[in-house]
Amino acid sequence: xxxxxxxxxxxxxxxxxxxxxxxxxxxxxxxxxxxxxxxxxxxxxxxxxxxxxxxxxxxxxxxxxxxxxxxxxxxxxxxxxxxxxxxxxxxxxxxxxxxxxxxxxxxxxxxxxxxxxxxxxxxxxxxxxxxxxxxxxxxxxxxxxxxxxxxxxxxxxxxxxxxxxxxxxxxxxxxxxxxxxxxxxxxxxxxxxxxxxxxxxxxxxxxxxxxxxxxxxxxxxxxxxxxxxxxxxxxxxxxxxxxxxxxxx
Numbered sequence: 001x002x003x004x005x006x007x008x009x010x011x012x013x014x015x016x017x018x019x020x021x022x023x024x025x026x027x028x029x030x031x032x033x034x035x036x037x038x039x040x041x042x043x044x045x046x047x048x049x050x051x052x053x054x055x056x057x058x059x060x061x062x063x064x065x066x067x068x069x070x071x072x073x074x075x076x077x078x079x080x081x082x083x084x085x086x087x088x089x090x091x092x093x094x095x096x097x098x099x100x101x102x103x104x105x106x107x108x109x110x111x112x113x114x115x116x117x118x119x120x121x122x123x124x125x126x127x128x129x130x131x132x133x134x135x136x137x138x139x140x141x142x143x144x145x146x147x148x149x150x151x152x153x154x155x156x157x158x159x160x161x162x163x164x165x166x167x168x169x170x171x172x173x174x175x176x177x178x179x180x181x182x183x184x185x186x187x188x189x190x191x192x193x194x195x196x197x198x199x200x201x202x203x204x205x206x207x208x209x210x211x212x213x214x215x216x217x218x219x220x221x222x223x224x225x226x227x228x229x230x231x232x233x234x235x236x237x238x239x240x241x242x243x244x245x246x247x248x249x
Contacts, residue, residue, distance in 0.1 A: 012037050019044075056091045059084050068108050074135045078104055082128055101131050108135070111142055 015037035020028065023044075031047060034040040063084045068077045081104055085095045105119055115138045119126070126134070 016040060052091050056088060056093055059088050059091075060093075063088070063103070066107055068112075070109075074108070074139045075132060077107070078128070078132050078135060081107070097128060098125055101126055101128060104128070104131060112138060 012035075016034075019037065019040060023031070027047070031040070032043050034043060063081060066077070066081055066084075068074060082100065085100050088095055105116055108116065112135075115135070119134075
């Protein structure tokens, strides 16, 4: 008996140490200290008790507001709604399977309208699993149709842009011969663009301006003025007399 108590006491102390080591420091002080691990777990549970009514109200609002869109697959959408229904059942709020199936069908997007009509006209009732299988098949069919439609649109755009256009070339030969035209087919990647009409303007005629000779402020011609001084010989008369006297000696 004593050995069993010692083993229990050792196990209890180890459990308390392990639990306290994994509790965040911010909430560790709000939990009362207990000697037994079982009492300590109950004290922790009391700190996080929530109202079942508030949780049920939150889950019902979430379930009623769920709508399928392209951000997630139809399989994930149905499984999420089924999980919320299971949580409501755990809170003693019964949701029948037929009601859940109708709710899931009505939450599908507008692309599944033919599928909804087929379901409403079907006499037999489907389970959630059968509805899941049918919706996955319908999703694959819609994806395949969208891929075909996109490829067809791409082909039509390429064929429209690469259409051929006819261009006329006029070849001028001898003036005597008639002008011949050649038809040339040129493929183009872009649609033909209307050619701009060129405006032919008459050539400008050069104006000949006759300018008069330039005579502004020209200096008047002045005649050569002769000097009035008496010219003197280059050799003075005294030197001539000297030469004559030298020769007479």
